[in-house]
Amino acid sequence: MAEEVQGRRTVTRRATLTLAPAAALGVLFTPLIARAQARISWRLQTNWPPGNLLFDEIKGLADRVRVMSGGRLTVEMLPVGAVAGPNQTIDVVRAGVLDGHVSFSTIFSGIDAGFAPLADLPGAFDAPFQLYEYQYANGGLELMREAYARFDMFTIGTGTGSFEAIPSRVPLRRLSDFQGVKLRSPPGISSLIWQRLGAVPINLPQSEVFSALERGVIDAADDGTLAYNLQNGDYAQAKFTLLNSPHSNGFYDVSVGRARWNAVPDDLKEILQVAVRDTMIRNILRANREDIDALPQVRARGVEVAEFTPEDRATYRRLAQEVWTEWASRTPFSKRVIDNHIAYLRRIGKL
Helix, strand or coil: CHHHHHHHHHHHHHHHHHHHHHHHHHHHHHHHHHHHCCCEEEEEECCCCCCCHHHHHHHHHHHHHHHHCCCCEEEEEECCCCCCCHHHHHHHHHCCCCCEEEECHHHHCCCCCCHHHHHECCCCCCCHHHHHHHHHHCCHHHHHHHHHHCCCEEEEEEECCCCCCEEECCCCCCHHHHCCCEEECCCCHHHHHHHHCCCEEECCCHHHHHHHHHHCCCCEECCCCHHHHHHHCHHHCCCEEEECCCCCCECEEEEEEHHHHHCCCHHHHHHHHHHHHHHHHHHHHHHHHHHHHHHHHHHHCCCEEEECCHHHHHHHHHHHHHHHHHHHCCCHHHHHHHHHHHHHHHHCCCC
């Protein structure tokens, strides 16, 4: 009987010893599992008002990230000005008020001239997917990340839409027609080129274009895509439009605070990067489709539609290259960015 009791005690001790490591492992792994399943919430301010086509696409990006992450990461996309002015987002992200922004780096060219060609090099590209290839396969994104790194920010990816149309209250058919035209234009390189073509560049945010056309503050606007301009109501005032502005197209960036990025698990980082690249492709395809649909609507409003001749486009590019060279001399980083663009354009036979 004593031997039987002793045997049971031995078995019990062995069972306890066997279970003890398992229990310890459970205690060890529970925090890891909890961290892996932790919910992360971000707030990013965008550069567009509600109802804008690009704002809707960026909200779609946030929806896809939520679904792909199984709800572990939610991103609230705020409209322009919700927390700070467009040119203040770097400061508020560094202060931790926002987690990140969706913006155009041209806004920050006062910090370093290189921020301007990072997001917009007028006269460079002829097709939207050239912009995609440049960013993701030719160093554009790496340069964008380098620029924001000095502010403790990380650029997840970039995006674009389609080429811009120019709604106008006066006929615009040739480059020579821009003489004396009061033209809304982005600041920086674009304005310098238009100025050399005889236009009078006026720097206004996109949100003010409609009222400026209505009041005659401007004659024309290097603004958005044909579909965007139609949605914005520009063609109620502008009875002429130039398709596919040689100004080319720009990039927006999706950037967050470095500490926020570092705190995200690797699988969520991959989801974010894939989702931003996917959104860029979606934007290009959507913008192309919507411009096709918008063209007959614009014509039905009695708007005269014109396109530059190949000769005019070549002239614009020659002038643009002169301005690129001058802009590249402003800072060492600006030169690196423009040289990188030029190397890509030469590789694909555009220069």
